[in-house]
Amino acid sequence: MGGRQDLTSLNFWTREPLGFYPCSSIFPCSALLDVYPTCTLSAKWHHQVTGVLDDCLCDIDSIDNFNTFKIFPKIKKLQERDYFRYYKVNLKRPCPFWAEDGHCSIKDCHVEPCPESKIPVGIKAGSSNKYLKVANNTKELEDCEQANKLGAINSTLSNQSKEAFIDWARYDDSQDHFCELDDERSPAAQYVDLLLNPERYTGYKGPSAWRVWNSIYEENCFKPRSVYRPLNPLAPSRGEDDGESFYTWLEGLCLEKRVFYKLISGLHASINLHLCANYLLEETWGKPSWGPNMKEFKRRFDPVETKGEGPRRLKNLYFLYLIELRALSKVAPYFERSIVDLYTGNVEEDADTKTLLLNIFQDTKSFPMHFDEKSMFAGDKKGAKSLKEEFRLHFKNISRIMDCVGCDKCRLWGKLQTQGLGTALKILFSEKEIQKLPENSPSKGFQLTRQEIVALLNAFGRLSTSIRELQNFKVLLQHSR
Secondary structure (H helix, E strand, C coil), rough: CCCCCHHHHCCCCCCCCCCCCCCCCCCCCCHHCCCCCCCCHHHHHHHCCCCCCCCCCCEEEHCCCCHHHHHHHHHHHHHHHHHHHHHHHHHHCCCCCCCCCCCCCCCHHHCCCCHHHHHCHHHHHCCCCCEHHHCCCCCCCCHHHHHHHCCCCCCCHHHHHHHHHHHHHHHHHHHHCCCCCCCCCCCCCEEEEECCCCCCCCCCCHHHHHHHHHHHHHHHCCCCCCCCCCCCCCCCCCHHHHHHHHHHCCCCCHHHHHHHHHHHHHHHHHHHHHHHHCHHHHHHHHEEECCCCCCHHHHHHCCCCCCHHHHHHHHHCCCCCCCCHHHHHHHHHHHHCCHHHHHHHCHHHHHHHHHHHHHHHHHHCCCCCCCCHHHHCCCCCCHHHHHHHHHHHHHHHHHHHHHHCCHHHHHHHHHHHHHHHHHHHHHHHHHHHHHHHHHCCCCCCCCHHHHHHHHHHHHHHHHHHHHHHHHHHHHHHHHHC
């Protein structure tokens, strides 16, 4: 073959035509050199984001292939289902930590709430726990008020069943969460169609955005007092403190605190990848054109421009993916019970949605190199309990900081993804309660609200998308050189 050839018809990485294959362990560079002679030019960058991840026994190539061929197509389809596309959120909660700078006036920061008429009746008619069959036996929509009081329990249920359900709901309200949950009964809480309000670059930046991330890193990531350089990647350069060598401080932390930092860094990297992949490239006659911005991607992740820090951030993204993947595999028994019904009011679609979800869970359980959460909080009981509570409160604090984000669209996706991660952590540290779940009745030991379920699966969907987008950026890097 001579020169580059259009391979669009063979491209499986993305639905948008890129016209070339990515280099990977499935299609290595050596197999493409005669088609794509620039393939080796990005080898240095590629080889820095590969190999086995720290603090676990999983390699990046295995995650790439597993995500591409098993997870991404299914999770994308799941996110399009009614149960998972509508998310109830309060974007008007005041910042609890500082006086707000005012909301972003850029039009792309705006979030369009979903009209009441568009919400499936099964979602809007019930309580926040509208996924249990015991909670879905309402007679008619006029029973909504009673449904909200009793979790949508049918009047034909026995008093004993009602009392059990109310006890469970009361327990769930007081349960120790890793996130500050929005009160879905608040008049300020609105349903948002996530498909119509996609996460992308809005133009929100500057002191307001810097303050949010600075507060997250400096006040909540267990930074030692001996470390003076800001952890925030948005912070100005600090000369000799920059680069990969800066991160030797992490080696002195216990596993739990290293994990915490990696989760936040991975979340930040994932969000940045979404912004780079869905960037406002131009606007002609009022019609915006969105797409990948290579310059922005290199500024945030290129080994040279970030003095080696970019690849570390991307490795933390993979680490975060592993954590949430593990949580999905652990929570599968909860959803496999016959009592759980992802209820929207459309019986046929609800059954298909649950089948797809269980299929995804089966895939997550088949992954051979899961992170072992049992290695965390494994010291003496008193010290482990104290550290776990500190871990939980730090993360809960971060979820509250999301109410300080000035851009509504950034706030929406920030709240959803932190809540999704918080739900994943709640799952990982509730293994005993999940194992004891009764088959046909609610459990006082472990419950998930619909809000948590929607956040959990959409947050993991964003990570899956980030890893797919990273593959596309690798291709674009090769193409540009």
